[in-house]
Amino acid sequence: MSFPKHFLWGGATAANQLEGGWQEGGRGPSIDDALPGGKQRLNIVADPNFDWTIDPSKYTYPNHEGIDFFHHYKQDIALFAEMGFKCYRFSIAWSRLFPQGTEENANENGLAFYDDVIDTCLEHHIEPVITLSHYELPLNLAINFGGWKNKELITFFKRFADTVIERWGNKVKYFLTFNEINSAAHFPVLSQGMVGDTPKKAVFQAWHNQFVASAYAVQTARRVNPEIQMGNMILYATSYAYNANPVNQLANLQHNQDFNFFCADVQVRGEYPAYTHRYLAEFGLTEADLDRTPEELALLKEYHVDFLSFSYYMSSATEITGETKDTVAGNLMGGVKNPYLKASDWGWQIDPTGLRIALNELYDRYQVPVFVVENGLGAHDKVEADGRIFDSYRIDYLREHLKAIEGALEDGVPVMGYTPWGCIDLVSASTGEMSKRYGFIYVDLDDEGKGSGARSRKESFAWYQRVIATNGANL
Numbered sequence: 001m002s003f004p005k006h007f008l009w010g011g012a013t014a015a016n017q018l019e020g021g022w023q024e025g026g027r028g029p030s031i032d033d034a035l036p037g038g039k040q041r042l043n044i045v046a047d048p049n050f051d052w053t054i055d056p057s058k059y060t061y062p063n064h065e066g067i068d069f070f071h072h073y074k075q076d077i078a079l080f081a082e083m084g085f086k087c088y089r090f091s092i093a094w095s096r097l098f099p100q101g102t103e104e105n106a107n108e109n110g111l112a113f114y115d116d117v118i119d120t121c122l123e124h125h126i127e128p129v130i131t132l133s134h135y136e137l138p139l140n141l142a143i144n145f146g147g148w149k150n151k152e153l154i155t156f157f158k159r160f161a162d163t164v165i166e167r168w169g170n171k172v173k174y175f176l177t178f179n180e181i182n183s184a185a186h187f188p189v190l191s192q193g194m195v196g197d198t199p200k201k202a203v204f205q206a207w208h209n210q211f212v213a214s215a216y217a218v219q220t221a222r223r224v225n226p227e228i229q230m231g232n233m234i235l236y237a238t239s240y241a242y243n244a245n246p247v248n249q250l251a252n253l254q255h256n257q258d259f260n261f262f263c264a265d266v267q268v269r270g271e272y273p274a275y276t277h278r279y280l281a282e283f284g285l286t287e288a289d290l291d292r293t294p295e296e297l298a299l300l301k302e303y304h305v306d307f308l309s310f311s312y313y314m315s316s317a318t319e320i321t322g323e324t325k326d327t328v329a330g331n332l333m334g335g336v337k338n339p340y341l342k343a344s345d346w347g348w349q350i351d352p353t354g355l356r357i358a359l360n361e362l363y364d365r366y367q368v369p370v371f372v373v374e375n376g377l378g379a380h381d382k383v384e385a386d387g388r389i390f391d392s393y394r395i396d397y398l399r400e401h402l403k404a405i406e407g408a409l410e411d412g413v414p415v416m417g418y419t420p421w422g423c424i425d426l427v428s429a430s431t432g433e434m435s436k437r438y439g440f441i442y443v444d445l446d447d448e449g450k451g452s453g454a455r456s457r458k459e460s461f462a463w464y465q466r467v468i469a470t471n472g473a474n475l
């Protein structure tokens with residue numbers, strides 16, 4: 001089966017990883033501005049005693065400059081158009097509009113920047129897909145308000161989301177609320193902006209507050225323009241039981257419920273799933289430990305999302321019987337090694353078949369359209385003497401995942417589109433490196449931020465251009 005006529009081919013980025021201009025136009029500091037560079041960045045900030053003061057004498061801060069999209073967006077979007085993008089997924093930096101997160105009115109300079117980014121996309125017939133919050137909480141809300149466990153954030157987010165949807169909701173059809181909302185199960189600092197000690201009770205409360213905030217955004221979209229399609233966004237890592245041992249099978253089922261489905265169950269179905277009490281009990285908690293009002297639960301029920309979007313890079317395996325000692329790294333999570341899979345240079349297990357399984361599992365469960373809004377291979381690229389970059393390994397990875405999507409379409413899954421991650425090289429979220437590259441477009445910057453910043457087309461650029469031009473017939 002071929003890809004549907006209006007399949008949304010594109011690419012995905014996040015403000016904090018590419019914009020730079022961190023202090024320009026009145027922008028305030030965001031939590032990512034305080035993330036040091038380097039492979040250990042997530043371990044460093046996970047320490048409850050980490051000092052969140054931005055101190056350039058101590059650390060480098062690659063997100064401050066990103067790839068300077070702030071000054072290059074016209075050129076970069078023109079390159080996306082040259083590839084034939086039908087859509088471009090990007091996020092709005094909350095602290096560019098509300099520098100401290102608490103202001104009553106949005107910063108006009110920030111609004112003007114995104115006016116132009118959106119208009120530039122539309123001039124190129126590229127449909128914007130906007131993530132409202134992609135790991136970029138205003139730092140003030142993290143440090144002085146304690147992040148998402150604080151219910152006040154619902155009010156601040158509502159103001160931000162209303163501003164975005166009211167301003168652009170007649171030009172932009174697709175919005176996602178929180179990037180990889182479920183990743184807080186492993187790493188609450190980034191997605192919930194929770195610094196210091198983060199007991200599980202706070203993580204569950206933060207999720208609830210984000211669910212409510214997300215529902216308010218859906219409510220606003222319904223009011224502003226009924227054409228708007230609202231999506232949630234989860235990190236999906238298809239998970240297999242390590243073997244046929246029923247004990248591992250049950251553990252895997254529960255892992256899926258807790259990690260892959262919990263947030264989506266609330267955001268798509270509109271209510272907490274039956275296993276919530278079991279999940280809470282794993283941490284010695286009960287439903288009574290959560291502050292959830294009947295009004296909030298009614299809001300979740302009424303304003304659930306229209307479609308489900310997810311990132312997919314890798315799969316994982318569950319084993320609790322001590323039958324293997326081999327472990328691997330992964331996208332904000334590690335686990336036991338699957339002997340049937342190879343891994344990327346960063347230890348993420350490559351599994352295209354797992355994407356077909358993911359699409360089927362998600363559609364079977366939710367019966368709403370699904371959108372693959374991140375996928376890709378972080379790899380070291382080599383620039384040849386003549387400046388060319390041959391990234392056949394990236395083409396192979398993407399081709400195999402597109403075949404998996406084709407398979408899922410054949411299975412009957414309504415897949416809306418495909419936006420590979422980091423369509424232009426950008427700063428890695430987990431390691432702060434530039435050398436972990438995903439793009440079709442190379443950016444001449446190294447891990448210290450040195451280089452010309454010049455953009456060039458990799459071999460994969462022409463490949464993806466052809467894929468889009470043939471609507472996936474020529475993979």
Ligand code: BG6
Binds near residue numbers: 179
């Ligand atoms: C996802 C995030 O987890 O994976 C992105 O939504 C991130 O922000 C991407 O960049 C790839 O991860 P990394 O750590 O290789 O940049």
